[in-house]
Amino acid sequence: MITVKAPGKLYIAGEYAVVETGYPSIIVALDQFVTVEISRSKSYGSIVSKQYRDDSVLWRRQGDQMILDNRDNTFNYIISAIRLTEQYAQSLGRPMELYDLKVNSDLDSPNGKKYGLGSSAAVTVATVKALCQFYQLPLTKSQLFKLAAIAHLDVQGNGSLGDIAASVYGGWIAYRSFDRNWLIAARNQQTLTQLVNQPWPHLKITQLTPPKNLQLIIGWTGSPASTSHLVDKVAIQKSRQHQVYAQFLQDSKNCLEGLIRGFKDGSLDAIKAGIKKNREILQGLADFTHVPIETPTLKKMCDIAVEHTAAAKSSGAGGGDCGIVIIDKHTNVDSMIERWKQNGITRLSLRVHPVIDLNKE
Incomplete structure (x- = not known):
C-alpha cells in the first residue's frame, strides 16, 4: 500500500x-x-x-x-x-x-x-x-x-x-x-x-518566507464559485477592451513585484499595502468586465477586517468562496470574527502547510 x-x-x-x-x-x-x-x-x-x-x-x-x-x-x-x-x-x-x-x-x-x-x-x-x-x-x-x-x-x-x-x-x-x-x-x-x-x-x-509577525486568516462566504467560468468571462471581455485590460495587467504586475519585495524584506506593512492595492486593482477589473469578483458577502468580510487594522481581499477567482486577511499576529481578532459570524462568514481553521520535501511526503 x-x-x-x-x-x-x-x-x-x-x-x-x-x-x-x-x-x-x-x-x-x-x-x-x-x-x-x-x-x-x-x-x-x-x-x-x-x-x-x-x-x-x-x-x-x-x-x-x-x-x-x-x-x-x-x-x-x-x-x-x-x-x-x-x-x-x-x-x-x-x-x-x-x-x-x-x-x-x-x-x-x-x-x-x-x-x-x-x-x-x-x-x-x-x-x-x-x-x-x-x-x-x-x-x-x-x-x-x-x-x-x-x-x-x-x-x-x-x-x-x-x-x-x-x-x-x-x-x-x-x-x-x-x-x-x-x-x-x-x-x-x-x-x-x-x-x-x-x-x-x-x-x-x-x-x-513570510515575516514572523504575519498572520493569515481565511474567511469563507458559504457560497461556492466556478473558477473556470469566471476566467472565461474575463477572457471574453479582455478581447473587447485591449487597452483597459493591458493596463490591468501592468498594474497587477507592479503591485505583485512590490508584494514579493515585501516578503523578501520581511515587511508586514509593505505586504498589507500590496494586498490593499491588489484589491483595488481587482475591483477595477470587475468594473470593466462585469464579472462579480467581490460579492456583497466578500466585500463585507474584507471591510470588517480593514476596520480591525488588517488588509483583506477576495481569494482566487472570487464570485464567492474565500477571502484572505493579513494582520499582525499580536492583534486581537475576536471582535472581527464575531462580526463575521453575524454576517454569515465562517473563519476556516486552516494553517499554512510547510515547504514540501518529496522524500518525506
Whole structure:
C-alpha cells in the first residue's frame, strides 16, 4: 500500500493576471489535503473516492491501455493524471500493472460544498505522486509539477496552474505561469520525457518566507464559485477592451513585484499595502468586465477586517468562496470574527502547510 497526500491552496494576490504568461502571483499551500492510496490488484482495477461513494470506477487492461467500464464519471482529473503518468512510466520502460486507487479529500465542507481550496489540483498532484511511487519513477518537484500541470490542463483547458504549484511545493510561493501555447505546440513535437526534463518558457516558482509577525486568516462566504467560468468571462471581455485590460495587467504586475519585495524584506506593512492595492486593482477589473469578483458577502468580510487594522481581499477567482486577511499576529481578532459570524462568514481553521520535501511526503 502506497499513501501520499497533496495540500490545498489559496491565492493571496495576482488573480486573473496570473493566467497570462509570465505575470506574477502569490499562493499559499494549506494544511488540508487530498490523500491517495494505491495498492496492486489482480483482475480489475478500481478508483474509489469517499466523496463519491455511489460512483466508483472499475477498469481493466487491454494490453497497456486503461479501459474504463463506466464512461460517465466524476473522476476526470484522476483519470487524466493516471493516463499521463502511465504514459511517462511506459516511456521509462515500466510494465503496466493493475491497482486499486482510493481518494479522500479534506478540501470540501462536510456537506459537500467547495471551499475553493484547489481540490482538483491537489487530487491531480496526489495521483501523479502516488503512481510515480507505485511504478518506482524518480521524481523532482519540477517534474511532478509539469506532469500534474499537463494532466490538469487536459481536463480544465484554462487557468494558470498556480494551484498545482502550491500543491507540489508547499509553503508560500511566488508563481509566474508558463506559455501554454508553447506547451500545446511542444506536445506535438517532443516526448513526454523531454517535456518534463526541460525548462518551460516563463515558468517561475519561488519559495517565499513570510515575516514572523504575519498572520493569515481565511474567511469563507458559504457560497461556492466556478473558477473556470469566471476566467472565461474575463477572457471574453479582455478581447473587447485591449487597452483597459493591458493596463490591468501592468498594474497587477507592479503591485505583485512590490508584494514579493515585501516578503523578501520581511515587511508586514509593505505586504498589507500590496494586498490593499491588489484589491483595488481587482475591483477595477470587475468594473470593466462585469464579472462579480467581490460579492456583497466578500466585500463585507474584507471591510470588517480593514476596520480591525488588517488588509483583506477576495481569494482566487472570487464570485464567492474565500477571502484572505493579513494582520499582525499580536492583534486581537475576536471582535472581527464575531462580526463575521453575524454576517454569515465562517473563519476556516486552516494553517499554512510547510515547504514540501518529496522524500518525506
